[in-house]
Amino acid sequence: MTQTRGIDVAVSTVILTLRRTDDGAAVLALPLVLRTREPFADQWALPGGWLTPAESPVDAAARTLAETTGLTPSYLEQLYAFGAVDRSPTRVVSIVYWALLRQDEVDAQSAAHRASGLAPENVRWFDLGDLPPLAFDHRKIIDYALWRLRSKVGYSRVAHGFLPAEFTLADLREAYEAILGKHLDPANFRRQVESAGNLLPTDQFRTGSHRPARLYRYNTDVELADHGPLGPEETSTR
Amino acid sequence: MTQTRGIDVAVSTVILTLRRTDDGAAVLALPLVLRTREPFADQWALPGGWLTPAESPVDAAARTLAETTGLTPSYLEQLYAFGAVDRSPTRVVSIVYWALLRQDEVDAQSAAHRASGLAPENVRWFDLGDLPPLAFDHRKIIDYALWRLRSKVGYSRVAHGFLPAEFTLADLREAYEAILGKHLDPANFRRQVESAGNLLPTDQFRTGSHRPARLYRYNTDVELADHGPLGPEETSTR
DNA sequence: GCAAAAGTGTTACTGGTACACCCATGT
DNA sequence: ACATGGGTGTACCAGTAACACTTTTGC
Structure with a gap:
């Protein structure tokens, strides 16, 4: 018997890495996926998916991370559970994780994708200073992940x-x-x-x-x- | 259409206050509720309940907190979302909050309950150094809440x-x-x-x-x- | 040799800690 | 008066910041 009928549980992940820009500077970057379905079709969103009954949230985060980047993270931690009633047209609670990827692994994977031509077509990496408009409350989520990263780097x-x-x-x-x-x-x-x-x-x-x-x-x-x-x-x- | 059928979302709260012991010392204490239903019937557990479609997790936490203590917290913050597949016989994701209550308000409320005789019968306050065996993974959750409190008090x-x-x-x-x-x-x-x-x-x-x-x-x-x-x-x- | 990054030394400042000391009250 | 907690002064220590300086390489 389902007690909380009508509430779905999703898992999303803020995946961060360092990208080297053309002029040699290092900037933070993260992958986003272009939504193909409503709501927010054709807008960019954090990688993620529904939590399935057989997997824990952290496993779901690692799975979706692997699906979008082909990589395993060097760091993965729960960020926050977002559950405001109006954050989605349907009632969705999102357990959000944040992850760090090694720069060299991302570069290698990107090169492999470019060479093979079979990179996931709806995934793109964005510099943090140059983000597109985002679906749902994902902009706020990214800001929070950055705040956590900056806090945590100190200690x-x-x-x-x-x-x-x-x-x-x-x-x-x-x-x-x-x-x-x-x-x-x-x-x-x-x-x-x-x-x-x-x-x-x-x-x-x-x-x-x-x-x-x-x-x-x-x-x-x-x-x-x-x-x-x-x-x-x-x-x-x- | 429910995407994550079979996963229930619960909200629990670690409610902390300072209690003055008989010899005048101040110790941390928290309320627990005696479960009346399976699983873990007749064991003590954190106050909480199912998340309903019309309320946000933080509202649900405040609501269950009011139901068990009759009080509004002076501080309320999300602790963590626990979702391991084996943490309950059925699949439950618990969004856990932690709250602080003013000592004087708790004392007043307790006195009122004693005087009126209609305190919730299955609620009891326990000193943190003297906890009973707890249902689910609630012991681990309390330990984590304490760790957060101790970390946070420093900054x-x-x-x-x-x-x-x-x-x-x-x-x-x-x-x-x-x-x-x-x-x-x-x-x-x-x-x-x-x-x-x-x-x-x-x-x-x-x-x-x-x-x-x-x-x-x-x-x-x-x-x-x-x-x-x-x-x-x-x-x-x- | 010169530019530039790697790496070392030195000093000043700041916040925390230990502890001596004075102050004001009830008994 | 004296015991006790309230409140002040001060000296020391450790970690940080600022910056001068030396070392080692490519060009």
Whole structure:
């Protein structure tokens, strides 16, 4: 017997990554899907779908994320459950997640899609500074996800979710700068992340146009964020 | 047409207040309801109920809160949406809120209930250190709510949600100590909350067994907590 | 050599903590 | 008077910010 007849449960995900623009800067970007059905047909919306009886919300989020990007996230956390009665013509409660993808994986996947020509046709990546009008309350949801990301970057290591396994301190600082939207002092940044003890220096250096920079790895013993009594199994990623 | 047939949406609330024990200490306490139906009949559970099509989740939380305590909360915020497939014999997604009640209001309401004799018979207040076995995953939910409260007290004014309109700095410090479970230096505590600028000193003093203590009020221009782009209308209280 | 990023050193400031001390009241 | 909590002063410590400086590479 269904107790809450007439209320549907959806799962949507704000999928964030760092994109490198043509002039070399790093900006936040996310994929949106073009709706083909009413309501809000022909408008852009967050990837998502209905929650099915056999899967948990976090599994549904990971599934829809894989369907739209072909990737598994480096970080995945519940954002909020939106349920205002007027947020959709029918009564829908959306459990929204937010996810981080590694920049290099997105680039590789995008290249593969371009090469094969079978990228999902109704999916497009948008820079956060250049979003189209969005369906439902999805604009507000994205703003909230950004606020959470910016808050969380201050007291956790979520920024690492954007980077590949090995990276320079400049890479990491660039991620922080893109998230926070402000310049950080390289000297102080170095000392702070070094003293945090989450980074393992490698013997490799990235050579480029200037003095080579040491590559670092994550200390994988440490979680990207503290979830409290909810273990990562409930709130984060596989 | 229902898309997610077979999934019910419930709303539960972790309702917290400060109770004064017989020996004068302040401890956190919350109301639980004794279940009369399966599953988990005759076990204690969080107050809550099914989400109805005409109300938003936050309204449902406020409604069930009023039904069990007769009170409106001084703070109300969404905690998390729990939706693991095995958390209930039937498929239930619970949107859980957490609320703070002013200690004096709870005391008054309890006294009124005792006097009239018509307190809800299946509702009982439990100290947090002395909880009974709980139905479903409600024990984990309470632990998570406590973790959120303890985190949030460090960077917001939520502790004020336990206190009446006028209070001494010792009252406020006692609330912080009960939440955090540790002793705070009175001198440093005073300077910290004074410099935060959220308190307005009054001309009144509470007289007692020793030097009278100045009473303070909230600066009601300031929200109890920063909700980011989600205004208080979505996440907090009326 | 020069430009530019990598990386180190130094200093000043700020907020938190510990704790000594004075103040005002009831008993 | 004295015990007790209210309230002030102060010294110290740690983390942060600002910025001068040295190192190492490509050109």
